[in-house]
Amino acid sequence: MSCEELQGHYELYAMGLAEEPERSEIREHLDRGCEVCMAELKRARALSAIVSGSAEPAEPSLQLRRRILASVGVERQRLRWWAPFWGVAAVMGLFAALYFNGRERDFAALLASARQQARDQAIELTKLNEAFAIVNGPDTTEASFGQGQPQPPKGKVFVNPSQGVLLVASNLPPARTGKIYEMWIIPKGRMPVPAGLFQSAGDGTALHVQRGPVDVDATGAVAVTVENEGGAPQPTSQPLIVAAIPPRGPAPR
Amino acid sequence: MTLLPLILALRTESDADLIGRLQRRDPEALAELYDRYGRLVYSLILRVVRDTGVAEDLVQETYLRVWNRVQGFDAEKGSIGPWLLAVARNRAIDYLRSTTGRARSSLELETTEHPALYTDMERDLLASDKARHIKAAMQKLSPHQREVIELAYFEGLSQTEMAERMGQPLGTVKTWVRTALKNLRDELGTVMAA
Numbered sequence: 518m519s520c521e522e523l524q525g526h527y528e529l530y531a532m533g534l535a536e537e538p539e540r541s542e543i544r545e546h547l548d549r550g551c552e553v554c555m556a557e558l559k560r561a562r563a564l565s566a567i568v569s570g571s572a573e574p575a576e577p578s579l580q581l582r583r584r585i586l587a588s589v590g591v592e593r594q595r596l597r598w599w600a601p602f603w604g605v606a607a608v609m610g611l612f613a614a615l616y617f618n619g620r621e622r623d624f625a626a627l628l629a630s631a632r633q634q635a636r637d638q639a640i641e642l643t644k645l646n647e648a649f650a651i652v653n654g655p656d657t658t659e660a661s662f663g664q665g666q667p668q669p670p671k672g673k674v675f676v677n678p679s680q681g682v683l684l685v686a687s688n689l690p691p692a693r694t695g696k697i698y699e700m701w702i703i704p705k706g707r708m709p710v711p712a713g714l715f716q717s718a719g720d721g722t723a724l725h726v727q728r729g730p731v732d733v734d735a736t737g738a739v740a741v742t743v744e745n746e747g748g749a750p751q752p753t754s755q756p757l758i759v760a761a762i763p764p765r766g767p768a769p770r
Numbered sequence: 771m772t773l774l775p776l777i778l779a780l781r782t783e784s785d786a787d788l789i790g791r792l793q794r795r796d797p798e799a800l801a802e803l804y805d806r807y808g809r810l811v812y813s814l815i816l817r818v819v820r821d822t823g824v825a826e827d828l829v830q831e832t833y834l835r836v837w838n839r840v841q842g843f844d845a846e847k848g849s850i851g852p853w854l855l856a857v858a859r860n861r862a863i864d865y866l867r868s869t870t871g872r873a874r875s876s877l878e879l880e881t882t883e884h885p886a887l888y889t890d891m892e893r894d895l896l897a898s899d900k901a902r903h904i905k906a907a908m909q910k911l912s913p914h915q916r917e918v919i920e921l922a923y924f925e926g927l928s929q930t931e932m933a934e935r936m937g938q939p940l941g942t943v944k945t946w947v948r949t950a951l952k953n954l955r956d957e958l959g960t961v962m963a964a
Contacts, residue, residue, distance in 0.1 A: 525948040528955075533860070533879045534928045563891055564904075564958050566852035568923045569859050570810055571901040571908075572817035581812070581826050582804050585833045589797050690834060693827050719834055 518542045520553040527554070531561035588691055588719030647726045651675045651683040658733050662760040663688070670721075674739045674760040681728040682712060682739060686758065689717040692743050699744045700725055701752060705737040712739070714748045736762045789845040792837065800837055807851055810896065811858045818862035818924050828865060832858040842885045849891035856883045863926030879926075900958075907957035915950035918943060 518539070523546070526539040535543060546554040651657060654677040663671030663686075672686035684700055692698055697716060701709035717723035741758035788806075791799035811832055816825040835857055836850075843850070860879040894900075908916055914936075921927040921935065929947055933940040 525951055528951050529922065529929070529947070531882060532922060532926070533882045534922055534926065536928050536930060558887075559891070560955070560958065562852065562856070562887060563895055564954060565859075565923070566855050566891070566895055567900050567904045567958065568908075568919070568954070569814050569855040570851075570896045571905045572813045572924070574809065575813045575816045575825075577808065577812040577826055577829060578822075581829060582801070582808065584826075585804055585830050586797065586801055588830060588834060589800055589837055690831070693831075694823070719837065721834075721838060 520546065520551065520557070523554065524557075527557040527561040528564060531558055531565050647680070647728060648683050648685075648724060651677045651680045651726065654680055656733075656765075658762060658765055660739070660760040660762050662758050670741075670758055672723075672758075674762070676731055676733050676736060676739065676762055678733050679730055681726060682731060683727075684715075684723065684725045684739065684741070684758075684760075686717065686721075686723040686741075688721050689723050689757070690721050691717050691719060695746055696743050697746050697748065698723070698725075698741050698757075699748045699752070700727060701740045701742065701756075702727070702731065702736055703738045703740055704732070704735050709740065709752055711748060711750065714744075733762065733765060738762055785848065785850045786845050789840065789843055789848055789850055792840045793843070793845060800833065803836070803850070803854070804833060807854050810851075811854060814855060814858050815862040818859070818926075819865055824865065825862075828861045829858070832861050835861070839885060844886070844889050847889040848885065849888050849895065851896045852891055853883065853885055853888035855896075856888065859923075859926075866925060903957055903960070904954065907954055911950050911953060912946075915946045915953075918946045919950045919954070922947070 523539060523543055526535050526543065529535040530540060530543045543554060543558075547558075652675055657675050657677040657680075660674045660676075661672070662674065663669035668688070670686045670689035672684065672689075675683040675685075677683075682700070682702060689698070697714045699714050700712040702712045703709045712727040713725060715723060715725035739758075739760045739762065740752070740756040742752040742754045742756050744753060788799055788802055792803065808829070812825060812829050815828045815832070816822065819825055819828065832854065836854055843853070860883050864879060908919060911919065917936070918929075918932055921932050927935060929943050930940060932938075932947070933943040936943065
């Protein structure tokens with residue numbers, strides 16, 4: 518087909534709606550560097566943008582902005598940056614409160630905030646310590662997942678018989694509102710066992726630790742599914758991640 | 771005011787600066803991107819899915835996708851607004867297809883949102899006057915022509931799917947689509963030349 522005959526199909530192609538044979542024809546023109554088609558498609562994309570931008574204006578909720586920023590760690594980062602100052606502020610608040618011997622409510626709020634900060638940091642630190650313990654364990658077995666697939670979550674699973682299971686993933690977008698990721702330890706020939714709930718960060722990374730002893734030799738795989746918030750006793754969806762646990766070598770004498 | 775989101779989309783910091791900051795993983799740049807285009811993106815997605823909760827989830831998904839893929843964008847020549855709208859439209863259409871049992875390969879939609887495709891576009895493409903012209907041009911279309919344009923842009927229907935939905939012969943639908951797009955193209959040409 519000539520470029521002229523393809524007129525009227527560029528817009529559909531730009532929207533992913535072109536049908537055969539025009540779709541293949543346009544592709545062929547593009548593959549051979551047809552400048553007419555490239556210019557037409559550019560114009561079609563411009564038209565698409567303008568039409569898309571002409572939708573009746575609507576107002577999202579005020580929470581949406583915060584939600585989006587939190588999902589890439591903006592709020593967390595701010596808090597981390599301010600963390601040392603929170604400590605100082607808490608101490609100053611303590612002295613001020615004692616000195617003025619009055620504003621108990623302000624002091625209590627400040628102290629609660631500082632405590633929350635400390636608690637959050639302690640949780641994060643504990644989680645990292647657990648992860649290091651599993652990764653560095655001499656008897657830890659390691660399995661990869663997602664390799665060789667077009668667009669998967671990728672990563673590794675580490676299983677330690679005494680410490681537990683660590684999952685590290687990338688390309689795992691945060692589960693939608695009302696949903697959460699659930700990890701499963703799948704014993705060979707038996708039903709999956711729940712191994713904790715987690716959410717990925719806004720950049721698609723996730724780190725999840727399930728503490729406790731694991732019978733590595735009896736474990737066939739570690740998997741992850743999307744479940745409703747609160748989790749499920751058994752998987753209710755197809756797994757996004759399946760890491761087959763390789764058999765361990767003979768124990769060192 | 772109906773054109774407020776479009777007016778808000780016209781801000782002083784250039785796209786190049788904003789893209790550069792996004793590529794350096796500056797989270798404040800994402801805030802800037804949201805302030806600049808958030809309402810436009812939300813309006814488009816809501817127009818497609820017609821559910822405020824779902825629309826907000828998809829806006830979040832859109833911004834995360836852009837955040838994760840912005841490294842492939844040409845900071846000097848890239849037009850981030852049109853790219854963002856393409857990503858948003860695809861998320862919404864993909865959702866609509868999954869809920870209406872029109873599951874088609876999302877690969878085709880994916881190919882329409884590659885960052886490299888959104889370069890060297892007109893700087894103020896999303897300015898309010900252009901949207902106003904296109905809206906006026908759409909009002910001039912016949913009801914059938916307007917319907918097919920809306921089915922294509924806001925519901926992601928192919929011509930065959932439109933014919934089924936409207937209960938009309940495929941040839942007739944193709945004629946409506948061709949004529950409507952020609953009119954819009956001509957209008958776009960006039961706007962660009964202005």
